[in-house]
Amino acid sequence: MQQPTPTSNINGRKVDKQAMSTLNPVTTHREFNGLPGAIGITFGLPLVIFFFGLVTNQYYSLQGVNLQIDKVLSQIPSTQSQWADLCFDKYVWGAYLVWFFGLVTLDQILPGTTMQGTKLRDGTYLNYCINGISMSGTLFAILVARCLQVDDFNLPELQFIYDNQLKLSVTCIIFSFLLAVFVYVLSFVPLFKTNGFGTRERILSVNGNTGNVVYDWFIGRELNPRVGNWDIKLFCELRPGMLLWFLINLSCAHEQYHRLGYVTDSLILVTLLQSFYIFDGVLNETGCLTMIDITTDGFGFMLSFGDLAWVPWGYTLQTRYLSIPGNEVILGWYRFAAIVVLHFVGFYIFRASNLQKSNFKNGKLQHMKHIKTATGSKLLIEGWWGLSQHINYLGDWLVGWSWCLPTGFQTPLTYFYVIYFASLLIHRQVRDDMKCQAKYGKDWETYKQLVPYKIIPYIY
Known part of the structure; x- marks a missing residue:
């Protein structure tokens, strides 16, 4: 007598377990020249961000022709305690954690429109809460309220960002490492709840199932890591890094205004154009649901670092340069x-x-x-x-x-x-x-x- 095919319940419907066994094929092609490329990017790009942090200050001035190498190098810690202060300043870490998880909280409670993502390999769909409008409105409301509370637009929060650029950039790098470790470990948990209904097999990225720990951690093993309804990948794509980019630019304009009494037209222009780009992305987040980052790539160190560290500290290079005394451009x-x-x-x-x-x-x-x-x-x-x-x-x-x-x-x-x-x-x-x-x-x-x-x- 023929035995019935084993089934499992996914999102309220039965799925053939034999089909599920082929859901996550082993990755054969490796991006970025495989493991050597992954290691090179993992250590190389954070060093680039660190270099940007070293030179975007008063030691790179006089229209960019006076780079004081000795003073730039003097910022690099030489003792263990100096490295600890740079990497683990409790005030900087506290501020960043409040920023990141504050946005997570807002992302979960602010109203929005529920939309389905693209069809997954098991035939199911993930639901996303699209709330970029309410998120942007909340951020602007907080900024306006703070401006009304202070004299002469002197916001200590923006000054804190400007004064701690190097420490904040290092904090973002370390946090992106930790988040990549978290989602990698999470990808081995066999079953997890989706939208509170039943269980489903974790869907791995077609690029991140090689079996090599370092490479899979780098490229992203799981396609859509989630904690409850919180989609980590889409959140990081549009929230903490993109909005921090906006605040860093504001901090540069804030610094120049209080130093010169005005903001140059070049710094105003870059800030306005980048703000337009940032909020166009945040407000049109539905377009991200069909991007290769969401539909194909796993979420590992590559995207974690790119979203949380590379975007805010790499894309603000122009405003940070223009805010340096002597680098003003009219x-x-x-x-x-x-x-x-x-x-x-x-x-x-x-x-x-x-x-x-x-x-x-x-x-x-x-x-x-x-x-x-x-x-x-x-x-x-x-x-x-x-x-x-x-x-x-x-x-x-x-x-x-x-x-x-x-x-x-x-x-x-x-x-x-x-x-x-x-x-x-x-x-x-x-x-x-x-x-x-x-x-x-x-x-x-x-x-x-x-x-x-x-x-x-x-x-x-």
Whole structure:
């Protein structure tokens, strides 16, 4: 007599356990050249952030040509007690923990719209509370209330951030390490509750199930680590690092205002343009639900460090440089206007191209030229997406240029972002090409013949 197939209850429906056994295939392809690349990034990028913290102060002044190496090096601790003070200052750690878990609390209690993510490999969906509007409103309300309580906009919280940049950046690095360890250990817990209904097998990342502890910790073993309803990956993508980026910029403007009695147009411009970018991302968080970071990548040190340390302390390089005495740049109205135009041209390309692709996927633009693949998918080859395979990347890169140009041309340091971002976008394009080649086969070759340019039309 044939035995019935074992089943398990997931989100209220029965699932074949035999199917579940193949849910998490072993990873064979390794990103970043495997373990050596993972180790190199794990130690290399924190050192970059540490270097930025050493030079973005009064020792890198006089329009960027007077880098006092001896005084920069003197900031590096030479004793165990100095290292302990730098890495584990109780006031800095207390402030950061209040910031991080305060945002976690707000994320859980503020109202929002519940939306489903993309379909997972077991056929289920995760629910997300989209509350970027209420989160942003709460932050602005707190800032306005604090400004009304003090004289001459003298906020000790912003001054604390500015005065403790190096310690705060090191704290963010250490915390990102610890969070990566936490989610890695959590990924081995066999079952966990989802939305309070039943249990489900943990879904691992297709990139993070190699069996190598260091590599899987780095790349992210679990796809969507959660504690209850708190989705750690989406939260870190949009909350603590992005909003801290905004506060760091404000702290730089705050410092310059109280030192000079005014804020230069260059620092105002960078702060405004980056704030627009930050809150556009926070307010349009539904777009993150289909990004490769959420749908494909696991949450390990790579994303933890990127979200919590790299974004706030790497992307604020321009405002931190401009706030240093002697580094003030006066743009004038015509250069100010030209950079604003560049920013919104880039933003328009980025937003319009993504909207066109989204509308096409939703069946609204089926009259546009496309090719049908053997998988049943359709690849758009007209409009923005007839210009290059990743025209949205070009728009994003132009936005990055608008953040760097206000710093002038006295130092290459403030142009680090556009150089780094170009390499990141090219790496993403290569990853996407490999994924699509495996998925679409000959159809992808046909697509590349019709749309030969990868990012920049007629150039690359």
